[in-house]
Structures are given as C-alpha cells and as structure tokens.
Amino acid sequence: QYGYTLPGWGRHNLTYRIVNYTPDMARADVDEAIQSGLEVWSRVTPLTFTKTFKGVADIMIAFRTRVHGRCPRYFDGPLGVLGHAFPPGLGLGGDTHFDEDENWTKDGAGFSLFLVAAHEFGHALGLSHSNDQTALMFPNYVSLDPNKYPLSQDDINGIQSIYG
Ligand SMILES: O=C1CC=C(NS(=O)(=O)c2ccc(-c3ccccc3)cc2)CC1=O
Ligand SMILES: [Ca+2]
Numbered sequence: 001q002y003g004y005t006l007p008g009w010g011r012h013n014l015t016y017r018i019v020n021y022t023p024d025m026a027r028a029d030v031d032e033a034i035q036s037g038l039e040v041w042s043r044v045t046p047l048t049f050t051k052t053f054k055g056v057a058d059i060m061i062a063f064r065t066r067v068h069g070r071c072p073r074y075f076d077g078p079l080g081v082l083g084h085a086f087p088p089g090l091g092l093g094g095d096t097h098f099d100e101d102e103n104w105t106k107d108g109a110g111f112s113l114f115l116v117a118a119h120e121f122g123h124a125l126g127l128s129h130s131n132d133q134t135a136l137m138f139p140n141y142v143s144l145d146p147n148k149y150p151l152s153q154d155d156i157n158g159i160q161s162i163y164g
C-alpha cells in the first residue's frame with residue numbers, strides 16, 4: 001500500500017536462460033552449477049525455476065567481460081569482481097552475469113561457478129549482503145567445499161522474509 005514495493009518478484013514461478021557458456025567448463029557442468037545454484041534457494045522457498053532456451057527469461061544468465069552490451073555495470077578482468085546480478089524487476093532485473101575473465105571450475109582451482117552463482121542468485125531474488133561470516137550472502141568469496149556449503153540461518157531468514 002502507499003507505493004510500498006516488496007523487494008521480491010511478487011510471484012513464485014520464475015524462468016531462466018543460459019544465454020552463453022564459458023569455455024572453462026563442460027556445458028553439462030555449467031548447466032549443473034547453475035541449476036544447483038538455483039536449487040539452493042528453491043529448497044527453502046515456494047520458488048520454482050523453469051529453464052528456457054530462447055526469448056527473454058526472468059533471469060538471463062551470461063558470461064561477459066569488461067564493458068558488455070547495455071549492462072550498466074562492467075567487469076574488471078581477472079580476479080576482483082567475479083559476477084553481478086540485478087534485483088528483481090523487468091528487463092535487466094534478475095539478470096546475472098559472470099566475469100568470463102575468471103577461471104570457472106566445478107571443483108578445486110579457480111572459482112566455483114556453483115558458489116558464485118548461488119550468491120548472485122540471492123541478489124537476483126532480492127537479497128542484499130549479509131554481515132554474517134557464514135552466510136552465502138556474505139560479501140567476500142570463501143572457497144569452502146561447494147558441496148557442503150549450506151545456507152546459513154541468516155540466508156534462510158532473508159529469503160523467507162521475501163518469499164516465505
Ligand atoms: O554485489 C556484489 C558486489 C561484489 C561482488 N564481488 S564478487 O563478484 O567478487 C563476489 C564476492 C563474493 C561472492 C560469494 C560470497 C559468499 C559465498 C559465495 C560467493 C561471490 C562474488 C559480487 C556481488 O554480488
Ligand atoms: Ca573480474
């Protein structure tokens with residue numbers, strides 16, 4: 001009421017599209033990392049994510065470098081910023097970009113695409129950063145074992161306050 005807008009999408013069924021793939025990883029591994037990054041959030045909310053292969057999806061996912069397209073945010077070459085995502089909304093809203101100048105990996109060396117994706121999707125769903133060291137939405141990348149990286153209670157509280 002009175003112009004108060006909820007920070008979320010206002011609906012639970014969202015679509016996503018992987019617009020292009022990084023040459024650092026097998027396509028199947030990219031698909032899996034993205035799907036797992038989304039599942040981190042759908043497991044604790046009523047959110048569903050449907051993959052589309054053409055046209056415009058809510059969450060358009062792409063690997064980009066430096067100045068790219070009409071995106072108002074730029075990448076900075078290797079290291080530094082790894083990715084960025086826009087909060088829920090039309091057009092650029094929800095879109096998530098990964099810096100192709102990074103070494104994306106499924107495990108071990110480089111940066112875990114799954115971990116960074118899970119973090120960025122938190123933004124694409126309306127979350128901001130957490131000051132809880134153990135939170136997925138903590139501003140600094142922590143290279144923990146991606147498979148054991150659970151959401152912290154802070155992450156769960158945050159996402160359920162929007163989509164609970
Ligand atoms: O809003 C911002 C601003 C700065 C960012 N820096 S980043 O791309 O290097 C980044 C930092 C931390 C993470 C991360 C944090 C916790 C767990 C997993 C990844 C992901 C990306 C990422 C980001 O989403
Ligand atoms: Ca970078």
Ligand SMILES: [Zn+2]
Nearest residue numbers: 119123129139
């Ligand atoms: Zn972030």
